[in-house]
Amino acid sequence: MKLFFKPGTQLLLLCCLIFTVFPVKAQSHNNPNIILIYTDDLGYGDISIYGGDIPTPHIDELGENGLKFSNAYATAATCTPSRYSMLTGEYAWRKKGTGVAPGDATSLILPGRTTLPGVLQQAGYKTAVIGKWHLGLGKEAPINWNEEIKPGPLEIGFDYAYLLPATGDRVPTVFLENHRVVNLDPEDPITVSYRKNLNNNPTGNNNPEQLKMMYSHGHDQSITNGISRIGYMNGGEKARWKDEDIADVLVNKSEAFIEENKEHPFFLYLATHDIHVPRVPHKRFAGVTGKGPRGDVIVQLDYTVGAIQKKLRELNLEENTIIIFTSDNGPVLDDGYVDGAAERLGEHNPFGNFRGGKYSAFEAGTRVPLLVQWKGRITAGSESTALMSQVDFLRSFAALTNQKVPKNKAIDSQDHWQALIGKTAQGRKSLVQEAIRNVLSYVEGDYKYIAPNPGPAMVPWDVNIETGFSDKPQLYNLKNDPGETNNLASEMPKKVEEMKTALTQIENQK
Structure with a gap:
């Protein structure tokens, strides 16, 4: 049977066949996924691509496939102010109360504030924070850990949150998913105090025989998992984390978020607990470096990065994903526990060529590693001496996603997107x-x-x-x-x- 077409229909049919058989490629200006891996207390010299003596092949791969910065800074020599500045685009010292936050601090970043996740959320990104928060939660003190806790990350631009509320060495030693404590038994409610012990519970100071890791200074209060912390906690036994599993939990939650959002742009802020104290590696990594727990959790951190890279490859997302790897401040050895960090360094020098460390005004306090990978867009193995600050992530990613940020918001953030991807060697003039x-x-x-x-x-x-x-x-x-x-x-x-x-x-x- 012959088919006959009215004039012009042959061309229409041909066009339909072309678009059916040969799918249109995604538009080149589609926004890439963004993964920000924000490590804790990692020094400039702690990873091998920056001269460290501990093998970190997965982290090194980010630099080998992308861009390594030698002149990059966190905004502060401690964790809370660095995280505050990075997320808000404003130096933390401008706001009272942004020093190292206690575990029961209320929210430091309130709803309505311009934030990095908020900017990306407005650009159509699905946004998540997974890992250490340490920016306070809730509106009023004391926090009731047995009910919904807000405001928090979901009120300032994140769609999903799975958190260590403060940090590993502070109570409460539980995970928070969105607004609620994970695995909380209502018959065993949580109480937290930073002033007095609760129900005469064991403490590191009074019951050192219960400890599997001895404190050196300051971390001698409530005991969880054989490790004494800062602050006092009662209840929530089923909800308490096991330190050895924290890295795996954060990896699993990150992989699930990536899988769930593989069809559209996402922003993942993965704030690792490693390599903050207490340093308690999973048994897979314990003893592998010969440099004590601090060395072993660096290897565990490298595993975390490798797991994220593997998931991206499995989902064919690697070329459409920017990975940024950096640290919240410089290194410290003995930060409250007897784990042999100083005694077992060997040839490893976490401080690089710099003076000081965490807490310090000297360079090792804030000069940090910064690696950026965007396969096919950033020249592999490139290096930059551009002066960079984490406070600029907000306006730089606003520029990438064509978002306008008013001049009176995020006042310390600058657009250095072109420097961040190696298109120019010109970064900040000052910081x-x-x-x-x-x-x-x-x-x-x-x-x-x-x-x-x-x-x-x-x-x-x-x-x-x-x-x-x-x-x-x-x-x-x-x-x-x-x-x-x-x-x-x-x-x-x-x-x-x-x-x-x-x-x-x-x-x-x-």
Whole structure:
């Protein structure tokens, strides 16, 4: 039988066949997935691509396939302010109460605030935070851990949250999914106090025989999983985590989120517990490095990164996903537990060539690894000396997704999207660092200015780290003296005054 078509219908049929047999490719400007792996207390020299002595092949692969930054900074030398700044685009020292938060702190970022997840949510992304939060929860103290707890991440731009409410060394030692504690038995309600013991429960101080890891300083209160913490907790026995399983739990939740959202753009903020104290690796990793638990949890962290990479490959998402790997602040060895971190370092140097560490105004406090992979878009194996700050993630990703952020919002964030993907070597002109006690430093070009502060020379709680404090101004040439050993302030008073004035102007910005 012959088929006859009216004039013009042959062309219409041909077009239909073309679009049926040959599917149209996704538009090139479609927004990529974004995975931000935000590690805890990882030093500049802790991973092998930055000179570390512990093998980290999966983390290294991000740099080998993408871009490695040598001049990147967290905004603060401790966790809460760094996370606050990164999510809000505003230096944490502008807001009172953004130092290291207690485990029962109320929400530091309130609904209505411009945030990184909120910007991406407006751009059509599905957004999730999985892991350490440490930015407070709820509206009023004391928090009732047995009911819905909000506001929290879901009220500031995240669609899904699976959290360690504070951090591993603070109570409550339970996971929170969205607004509720996971696996909570209503017959065994949770009570938390940071002032007094509850029901005369065992503590590290009173019952050291119950500990499988001894505290060294400060972490001698309620016991969970044979480890004493900061703060007191009663109840919630079935909900309490097992430290050895935390990394696997976070990986499983991350993989499930990626799988569930594989058909449309997603933003995953994976805030690992590793390598914060208490360092308790799963048995698969315990003892593998010969450098004690701290070395072993670095390998466990590398496994986490590898698991995320594997899931992306399984779902054919790797080329349409940006992976950012960085840390919230610099390294610390003895941060409250006797785990041999200092004694078993060997040739491994977490601090790189820098002075100080976590808590400090010196470079090792805030100079952190930053690796960015976007296969097919970022030149593999490239390196950048651009001056970068995590506070700029907000406006940089707003630029990627064509979102407009008013000038009076996220006031410290700048758009450095082109530098973040290696299209330019020009990053920031300057940035501000925050140490403990709100001591600020200012970096511009090759120079760094540390404002005078009469505080102690060493961090007061036995971590063996210099604060960087002095009652006199400090000026260092970071290019010639990355170890900050030669204070040039007396030789260059004009430069000191210029940088002091610039810092003051930033402080007064509104």
